[in-house]
Amino acid sequence: MDPAEGTAVPADALQVTDMTRLRRFLCFGSEGSVYGARAQQPGMENTQMLMRLIEDGRGCEVVEEIRRFSQDGASVSPSPVLFALAVCSQQPDAKTKQAAYEALRDVCRLPAHLFSFVQFKKELKEGMHCGIWGRALRKGVSDWYNQKEAMSLAVAVTKYKQRSGWSHKDLLRLSHMKPANAGISLINKYITKGWKEVQAAYSNTENSEEVAEVLRYLEAVEKVKHSTDELEVIHLLEEHGLEPEQLLTSHLKSKEVCKTLLKEMPIATLLRSLGKMTADNVLQQGSLDTALVCERLQSESALRKDKIHPFHVLLALQAYKKGQSSRGKVKWETDHAVVQALDAAFNKCFVNVEPTGKRFVLAVDVCMSNSLVLGSHLNATTAAAAMTMGIVRAETEPQILVFSEGAVIPSPVTPDMSLTQVMAELAKSTGGATNCVLPIVWATENQKPTDVFIILTSNTSLGRIHAAEALRMHRYRMGLSSKLIVCGLTSNGFSIADPEDRGMMDISGFDSGALLVIQNFILDQI
Structure with a gap:
């Protein structure tokens, strides 16, 4: 070259x-x-x-x-x-x-x-x-x-x-x-x-009417603080729109009170509460309340209104399927209907992933481990597949690669594939130790103009050429201000990005916050 x-x-x-x-x-x-x-x-x-x-x-x-x-x-x-x-x-x-x-x-x-x-x-x-x-x-x-x-x-x-x-x-x-x-x-x-x-x-x-309205509301708050009558608490909830933070702990142990709260519960809160409500028998297999929750979870309009990201649903799905809380204190028997609803919600939420209009190369380390991603309940393979789906469904003709020490291979991931299919596709190739620089070199050698490189790995080996050097070569050859994001999904910390280069970013672990960081970085907000 x-x-x-x-x-x-x-x-x-x-x-x-x-x-x-x-x-x-x-x-x-x-x-x-x-x-x-x-x-x-x-x-x-x-x-x-x-x-x-x-x-x-x-x-x-x-x-x-x-x-x-x-x-x-x-x-x-x-x-x-x-x-x-x-x-x-x-x-x-x-x-x-x-x-x-x-x-x-x-x-x-x-x-x-x-x-x-x-x-x-x-x-x-x-x-x-x-x-x-x-x-x-x-x-x-x-x-x-x-x-x-x-x-x-x-x-x-x-x-x-x-x-x-x-x-x-x-x-x-x-x-x-x-x-x-x-x-x-x-x-x-x-x-x-x-x-x-x-x-x-x-x-x-x-x-005045304003003062009278505030008085009625404060009276309801005071009543619910001293009430032991389940029906009265439910009535106050429905009439005045009280929220969980205004109730006593004893109220939140009532199944009927929790069922009332379910009616207006934001979907983001619902996703976090599914396991606990199943453990408390608020949601029971075959019940009307469970059916209504499943219907809400699959409502495209509700998911769009609350701007639920598919990654958030996937986290909720994996947490629910475990059948116990992160510390194991709360346990429940998973309901197949809830699992199906979450799976459907995951696929429907991709409409909430806004396209950036950038040209992407997303490269996945084929030596990806099954270790848990730092900051979530997902393993590295699942997280990489979900991220790949988001890019493929939102962006125009992104290039998906799998790579290892000795090879970079284009992967035919398509927007209509399920999470299981994408995971299987990314796992088809095998290789040795990881070299995170190879995808950048591949794009340069193949004259592939790239605005954003995203490299997903559970390792952060670099090989003989530093990532910053490879990225600058790509920028020079293509005449672009290309950016690089390296996600060490299971890493406690690493340093690949040049701290003086605004177009390089490292992600250690991966949580819902990482999605916002990546979006801001790609759109040149940070």
């Missing part, structure tokens, strides 16, 4: 900048090029890149990125976003600080987010040599409560009472919040004084 045939890709097009590092941190909690299935809590060591951007006068730009990642749902966990916002809110730069508090409502959509934000500020206090409850935070917290509609606030404060060592009562006391209207005033009194004080203050007064 003659390098003179190629076209050089501008070096700055793939340069890792502090803004790149920020986006990676907001997405998965690390500014590096490695995503691990085991998340770590952010701390002071993550502030250097943030501080450099702010010192360069880009604080408001940083806050807008924080807001965007939060609103777009582009973060694996809310913690990095909330931590970054807390850092910005502690800055002496007035514009950055003001922008952070103006974004508070958009970023902290739930009380749990607000509690975490305040806790991060507390943890940052010593390292950044600043206070916590100054005028800015008091106003920010007060505005968070005052800017919500009364009913939505009533639901929020009774559903999420405390997190991260903070409660609503703490925040209202420390912020000196003055209610903006009658509805918020009622909720303020409920939080700080309790239900009896609310009853005494509002029982003999003429209330």
Whole structure:
């Protein structure tokens, strides 16, 4: 191959900048090029890149990125976003600080987010040599409560009472919040004084419709907290739309209460709860409730509405088929009808995988082990097959390869194949030790222009040529800004990606968060 045939890709097009590092941190909690299935809590060591951007006068730009990642749902966990916002809110730069508090409502959509934000500020206090409850935070917290509609606030404060060592009562006391209207005033009194004080203050007064609605809702919440009558609990659930977080543990042990909750349960929650509900006999073989659950699981409109990814269904299917919880404390007899429904849901969910319009080469290590993938219940072979199906069904003519030390072989995986068929197809070839560079070399030698290489392996051997070198050669020959993702499915950690190359990413293990990281990476968001 003659390098003179190629076209050089501008070096700055793939340069890792502090803004790149920020986006990676907001997405998965690390500014590096490695995503691990085991998340770590952010701390002071993550502030250097943030501080450099702010010192360069880009604080408001940083806050807008924080807001965007939060609103777009582009973060694996809310913690990095909330931590970054807390850092910005502690800055002496007035514009950055003001922008952070103006974004508070958009970023902290739930009380749990607000509690975490305040806790991060507390943890940052010593390292950044600043206070916590100054005028800015008091106003920010007060505005968070005052800017919500009364009913939505009533639901929020009774559903999420405390997190991260903070409660609503703490925040209202420390912020000196003055209610903006009658509805918020009622909720303020409920939080700080309790239900009896609310009853005494509002029982003999003429209330607005908004206040009356909030009173009815809070009364239902209080009733259910003290009720031992199963029928009354069910009635309150149905009439007021109460949620599991507002019930007592004893209520959740009732089969009839759980059956009532099933009617409005989001599919994502349902997928996580199938084993427990089977163990508790809420779902029994041949019952009407089981039939209705199976019908919901196979509803294309419901799956599309809740944007359920096939990988999430596959995780639920494998967990359910085990017949016991991860620690073995809860056991159940699997229902064939539920297994069939989950299998059907898995195939129907591929419509939720949005195409990227990129040209893919997905290469699967034929020496893939049957060891469990770090971060999930799946073995490496199953996870690789599911990932392959997602690419084949969503993208236009992707190239699927199987590879080993000595060979790279195109694999005829088609969109109409089942998971079992794809697994069998990927396992047809056998080989020796793995060489992760071979698929890139194959694409270059065969003049296969590739925007994204995804390599799935349970090993991370490189051979004589480094992956970065092979990728740069492909970019040069094809005149593309090609990207490379190496997924070490059973690896605790490895380093193949060049940390200074924005077009390289390592995935250690594989969980639902990895899907979001890969999507953001491919679409040039991180």
